Amino acid sequence: MRKPIVSMLAGVTLFVFLISGIGAVTPLAEARTFLQFGGSSPGGVFYYLFGVLTTLVTEKMPDTIATNVATGASVDNLKRLSKGEIDFGISHASNVWEALNGEGPFEGNKVTNLMAIGKAYNSPHYFVTLKNTGITSTSDLEGKRVAIGTAGSGAAYNSLLTFEALGLNVDARHMSFADAGRDVKEGRIHALGQSGAPSGAVSELSETADIYVIPMSDEEIEKIVASQKAPYFWKGYMPPETYKGMTEPVPTFFVSILWYASEDVPEDIVYDLLKLMYEPENKKFLEEGHPMWKEMEPNLEEMKKLGIPIHPGALKFYEEMGVPIP
Numbered sequence: 464m465r466k467p468i469v470s471m472l473a474g475v476t477l478f479v480f481l482i483s484g485i486g487a488v489t490p491l492a493e494a495r496t497f498l499q500f501g502g503s504s505p506g507g508v509f510y511y512l513f514g515v516l517t518t519l520v521t522e523k524m525p526d527t528i529a530t531n532v533a534t535g536a537s538v539d540n541l542k543r544l545s546k547g548e549i550d551f552g553i554s555h556a557s558n559v560w561e562a563l564n565g566e567g568p569f570e571g572n573k574v575t576n577l578m579a580i581g582k583a584y585n586s587p588h589y590f591v592t593l594k595n596t597g598i599t600s601t602s603d604l605e606g607k608r609v610a611i612g613t614a615g616s617g618a619a620y621n622s623l624l625t626f627e628a629l630g631l632n633v634d635a636r637h638m639s640f641a642d643a644g645r646d647v648k649e650g651r652i653h654a655l656g657q658s659g660a661p662s663g664a665v666s667e668l669s670e671t672a673d674i675y676v677i678p679m680s681d682e683e684i685e686k687i688v689a690s691q692k693a694p695y696f697w698k699g700y701m702p703p704e705t706y707k708g709m710t711e712p713v714p715t716f717f718v719s720i721l722w723y724a725s726e727d728v729p730e731d732i733v734y735d736l737l738k739l740m741y742e743p744e745n746k747k748f749l750e751e752g753h754p755m756w757k758e759m760e761p762n763l764e765e766m767k768k769l770g771i772p773i774h775p776g777a778l779k780f781y782e783e784m785g786v787p788i789p
Contacts (some may be wrong), residue, residue, distance in 0.1 A: 465746065473768075496527045500547035502614050502627040503536035506640035508755060509553050512583060515752025516740070524737055534771070535615030537658075538568050542615070544579050545574040547632075550728050553583060554619040554657065556695040556719040560769050566692065568620070576726045578774035582762030583705030584659075584722045584755040590666055592654040593647060594673040599628060601679055607653040608634045610643035621718075622656030628690040629683055633763060640664035646671045659755070660705050669707040671694050676701065676713045688716075693769055697720065711777065719765060724774050733776025761786050 468486040484715060500517050503509035514532045520529035532549055534540055540552035541562040554562075562574035590609070592598040596600045598607070604626075613617030614637045626633045636652065643655040644664035648671060657665055668674055679687075683699070700712035724733055739745055740759070748757035761781050766773060767789040 471567055494526060496528045498527060498551065499532050499549040500529060500655065501532050501534045501540040501543050501552040503616060504533055504639045505663040507536055508615070508662055509536055509665060509755060511753050513553065515749055519739065519745055519748055520736065523745065524735060525710050532687055535613045537617030538620060539615030541577065544577060544725055551722065551724050553720060553722040555586065556769060557691065558617060558620060559721050559723070560693045560695060563771065570696050578724045578726050579721055579766050580737070580777045581722065582760050582773055583700070583722050584758035585649060585717050585719045586714045587600065587699060587717050588656070588658045588660045589701060590654050590656050590713045591647065591678045591730050592675050592677060595677045596653055598654060601677055601683055604654060605631050608636060610638050610646060610652050610655040611635045612656060613637055613639055617675045618656050618658040623659050624690065625687055628687045644668040660701055663736070665706055674708050676706065678713045679715045684714065687716050695769060719762060720763050730776040733774050734780050737777060737780040763789050
């Protein structure tokens, strides 16, 4: 376990005793709260989401230092939280459910210290290629080189799940989102799998190359949704304004993105954090920093359905907001 969340600078509060007639005590360091937020690797949506949030927290929460930790994303965040390496994380609802139930990558290793805060946004999973590759459908990825994100990311998880559910034999390669965008442009790989939109890496690629976001058929989406034990996937459409070069909505499957805290994070910190985030001026700051923060909401009904516990600091805040508590 790392040091406690709320700690004194350098582990102690230092005092200098100046003895001159009457003894005086002068504090040289104030108490500080250090918070570690686990997002993703640079270029991923999670990284930018928590980047703007940690900036807000450090600027506006008194005596608090928030750090945006680069991680392997969704699955990795849950494993790091379990080990006490981060205080807050963000993951796909599918991975959160698996972590709590000891399924999939968490088989035999349930995450028992996770408490949800709310929904960050709805995330599509999709594949991007260049128009000149001739790839026009998911089935065309058969035998192709496809970047699926870093190991432990939700993008990698969803890509591999897609290939398995659809019976596709794909040369899947783990790499960062930024590297994947570059390699697609330069032809070293045929496509990349991405969760969340807009992605910085795909947006950058669309500015310098003619991209094609591959649509999924109804049958393909139904197979993917049916392959899971819990109902956390659904069909949706990516709007055409998501990336430069898109001309019509793209059908694919979606999953909720949840963010959460360790049960060791005190109730008042989570409460104060949400209160800060929902203040109109600060909410505007978050949304301007990344548009996905516009979708922030409690989403308590879905979390009840999936059996995900809510942090008491979040419950206190939502009760004050008048949110129905299921």
